[in-house]
Amino acid sequence: MTAWIEDPAAGVRVRGLRRAFDGRTVLGDVDLDIAPGEFVALLGASGSGKTTILRALAGLDPADAGTIDAPPRRAVVFQEHRLMPWKRVRANVALGLDREAVAARVDETLAEVGLSGHANAWPKTLSGGESQRAALARALVRRPELLLLDEPFGALDALTRMKMHDLVLRLWENHRPAVLLVTHDVDEALLLADRALVLVNGRIEGDYAIQALRPRQRTDPDLEATRDSLLSRLGVGSGSRDPRQLISLSLEERTL
């Protein structure tokens, strides 16, 4: 059982979170803190338990033990957009909101993510990037104090992903929710987050502050040292010229 405490003013505080599936430990005693307005990236290989933590924070899955303090208004963006295909974009964003004042806020949010022109479109007609922007709008319109991002850029092409990085940063700067970004992309974490956590086999094995000023460049020398430590903590040797490629290779091996 997990004990939940919902406090809008406080950030996220997770203590001793455990979870096992069929006797296999997925999360072992995870402690995790996110200050209000802080942008935290959670890095790990596939199967390391990243998504399990995110789903527990979202209230989707129960944990076996531990306590979770999280703000009451939480919103999630998944890897797939998960828009209701039978609702137009505006109705998708407005889903579950109370009627009053909704219309204005929905349109405002759609404008913020650059989808004003697609408010009446069916989700099926949107591109991958547009769908994710609609999913972001659906999350943001709820004014979340905690925004949970589960590899939201994983299925996008490289150029679209870069645009989405800029968009997410801008939205975060405007609204300042606490953010937990689950990703296996070290560069993504370095570009976006205040802090990167490394999850290895269900335990948080590293906690790195990223202090470089935003907007950051991938080639920023300030990020170099952190990248090396993150990669080695993830079990990937540094020294390769293309760490991105190396890490994706190595992460795949780990899951076998």
Add this chain to the structure above:
Amino acid sequence: MNASGATRSRALPVQARARRRHLKRFRRLLGPLSLLAIWALVTGLGVVSSEDLPSPWHTLHTARELISDGQLPSAMLISVRRVIIGLTIGTVAGVGLAVLASLGQLGDDLIDSSMQLLRTLPILAMVPLIVIWFGIGETPKVFIVALATAIPIYLNLYSGIRGTDRKLLDAARTLELSRLQIIRHVILPGAMAPFLVGLRYAAGIAWLVLVVSEQINATSGLGYLIVNAQNFLRTDIVVVGLVVFGILGLLTDAGVRALERRVLAWRST
């Protein structure tokens, strides 16, 4: 249509696309038209005697007579009414049972097994029982149509609801939708496509069982018109009845398809 076909037709200018649509519609008419031609030919050449099969013109003539003396319109009205009432009751029952069965384990255990049992039963075999229960008035006809149509609606909607995308359900939960809102905004719209397949199927079955029950124990309706004509060896009236059934069946199907286009607009485009 395959992917390359879709791309090609999208690339065509609007006029060419319209022409292609007309061509397709014409080609689809070709089949029934040639059947009609064969019918005219075999009856006109005397290959088949007019007692066995009247010619199209003879049939048309009989149809006019039946319309002007009011027999056909009143029989049609009675049959259409029975189908509409029976199908409506069947749909409501099928939807209600499917929703109840798919939303909780108790409902599932109680309802689904019985419905699965009922579906293996040839409904028409129940006609004698239904006559014993309800006699020969309107009730038995409407009852059998309702019973026969509830089953395909139930089966399709039930599997549609069961097949709801778990990922969308998760998303709905993160949006803090209530149970009722989830049913309304996620589960039912997602099950709409299978439901409409069931409805289309049910509409076909409705006509089928109605005709049979009208031929067994009725004094009115299209099925009765046909059986009665058979007693007087009026093949022409029998054929008129068949053609009318065909037309009514097509109209019903077109109606459901129009509904499908409207309700499932999000799928195309």
